[in-house]
Amino acid sequence: MANSFFQFKQFTVQQDKCAMKVTTDSCLFGSLLPEFPFNGKQTKALDIGTGTGLLSLMFAQKNPESIIDAVEIDRDAFQQAFENIAISPWHENINVIRADIKEFNSLHQYDFIFSNPPFYENELKGPEQKKNIAHHGDKLQIAELLLFIKKHLTPDGLYSLLLPYKRYEEIKALIQKSEMIINSATLIKQSPDHNFSRVIIYGNINKKNPGIIQSSEICITDKEKNYTDRFTTLLKDYYLNL
Numbered sequence: 001m002a003n004s005f006f007q008f009k010q011f012t013v014q015q016d017k018c019a020m021k022v023t024t025d026s027c028l029f030g031s032l033l034p035e036f037p038f039n040g041k042q043t044k045a046l047d048i049g050t051g052t053g054l055l056s057l058m059f060a061q062k063n064p065e066s067i068i069d070a071v072e073i074d075r076d077a078f079q080q081a082f083e084n085i086a087i088s089p090w091h092e093n094i095n096v097i098r099a100d101i102k103e104f105n106s107l108h109q110y111d112f113i114f115s116n117p118p119f120y121e122n123e124l125k126g127p128e129q130k131k132n133i134a135h136h137g138d139k140l141q142i143a144e145l146l147l148f149i150k151k152h153l154t155p156d157g158l159y160s161l162l163l164p165y166k167r168y169e170e171i172k173a174l175i176q177k178s179e180m181i182i183n184s185a186t187l188i189k190q191s192p193d194h195n196f197s198r199v200i201i202y203g204n205i206n207k208k209n210p211g212i213i214q215s216s217e218i219c220i221t222d223k224e225k226n227y228t229d230r231f232t233t234l235l236k237d238y239y240l241n242l
Contacts, residue, residue: 030058073100
């Protein structure tokens with residue numbers, strides 16, 4: 001059974017109301033969200049399907065001058081994210097919005113859009129509706145998400161998605177069909193003995209010269225089941241015991 005909360009160095013994430021709990025993959029994704037230089041212009045970011053608010057909080061810690069819209073469709077998850085963010089150091093920077101992203105009309109475009117979207121489409125569901133919404137793409141399919149990103153990203157903006165590795169080739173084709181670009185990809189595996197399980201992609205909507213996708217790999221643990229140096233470096237500003 002998952003803990004009811006997850007304590008980070010600078011904030012706490014309560015998760016008892018959410019179907020999508022804090023996971024190692026989501027924490028790694030949060031640690032890899034980019035740092036934007038502050039040159040007198042606030043970065044406007046959008047977190048699609050914020051869940052507990054984890055990714056918005058990790059992004060805000062790294063980019064304390066940014067303004068973030070954190071959108072969540074589920075009522076209980078929205079309430080949990082609102083409460084987690086309200087007691088954080090960045091409560092004035094993050095707007096928690098309850099909405100279906102397909103019906104969400106922002107007043108502006110975003111410099112950065114990030115999401116840990118539902119992984120599964122056309123797969124067997126469980127009995128819990130909240131988990132089905134969080135994990136399955138009935139409410140938001142990847143193709144719909146890409147169209148939204150293309151419409152709401154600034155011309156020079158970036159997007160980043162955490163995806164199951166088994167859908168990587170399929171989603172690359174969807175991105176190309178949407179006339180978007182993947183600039184780089186980080187392939188994630190639990191240990192050297194495991195296959196890749198997740199991929200984090202970064203890209204933009206510039207159709208000129210897509211080039212070669214720059215790929216890198218991260219193992220979470222080594223053969224002795226200790227966190228790798230790379231993982232430790234990425235999470236040391238967030239995890240309590242690193």
